[in-house]
Amino acid sequence: MHRNSIIEINQKAYQNNLAFLKKMLGKKVIFSSVVKGNAYGHGIKEFVTMAYQNGVNHFSVFDVEEAKIVFETLGNNATIMIMGFVADDDLHWVIENEIQFFVFERYRLASATKTAKKLKRKAKIHIEIETGMNRTGFAKRELANLSKYLIKESKHLDFVGICTHYAGAESISNYMRVESQIKKFNEAIEIFKFYRIEPKIKHTACSAASMMFPETQMDLVRIGILQYGLWPSPEVLVTYLNTKKKKIDPLQRVISWKSEIMNVKRVKSGEFIGYGTSYMAKENMKIATIPLGYSHGYSRSLSNQGRVLIDGKRCAVIGTINMNMLTIDVSEIDHIKKGDEVVIIGNQGDLSITVASFGEINNVLNYEFLSRISKTIPRKIIE
């Protein structure tokens, strides 16, 4: 574990977001908390512990590694659904522990049947349908045979769900494509019905789809970014606000990232600061280093661009971001010393640094920035 910084997870903010989502979602819709990418940087173990204490008991992950962390943390109390990769060697563990998983190829269907038979357990599968994203999923022409197979192997395969994923529901520019995906998904359901086989649940929506296309909520929603208090895109926020009298963001950011000053020094006018010549002091300056760099997820492309909060003031990152350190201009701050708090994401005094601000400077989506925050930084839940 690093001592260089801390990620704080704000439970009150999370409760606020859950309450908002509950209101937005239909009453019977199952809420699946998407915790891939180390719970979008929040720390998967700490995050699922907190979510579970607040009544969430369904979690979606990308792969077996993440499923194992959720399983070790919550045991059989939670439903775990793998939306992505299951290596052949892991199938045994997955089925044995009743972990649910997406199936998008015949090969996996056959290997799941075989393993389930051996274990005398049913494999809990979600059939993923190709509706236009063109990533993973069964094509329409495969569904007739698939239906027959599922009926034939129903002793070994538990047909829990049918699902798909939209190719960019967060942007109006993809409107037609998403509409066509919804249509194709409904056609797929009809094919299964025709063969008299029905999954327990249907699910398609991520955060953006559940807001922009409420009909996609169906029986379960897979919500990532919104539960963390962030919007999939500015468009989704604006679309939501347009339906409301009060134009206030109903969500609260859950994450804060804080570090401390490790050194303060003075630099004379005309000197270069850090590697190379990307920053020259134009006057006598006071600078501070903090023990964070690109290896911790503070992107090098924020060199000479990033901002942090120190002493309630916004301060500029100067010079290139190093692997483990970065340098801040603190000329304007009178009393500054080693150990003083530095806010990377979060509030200090009246100011705040948002996650979205990283996206604006750097053209990185909320998602990418968050998921790159090093796993080795400690996470702490605060009230």
Ligand SMILES: *Cc1c(COP(=O)(O)O)cnc(C)c1O
């Ligand atoms: C990541 C992911 C989600 C959640 O997306 P958000 O935009 O964060 O809500 C839902 N479904 C699938 C298949 C995903 O990969």
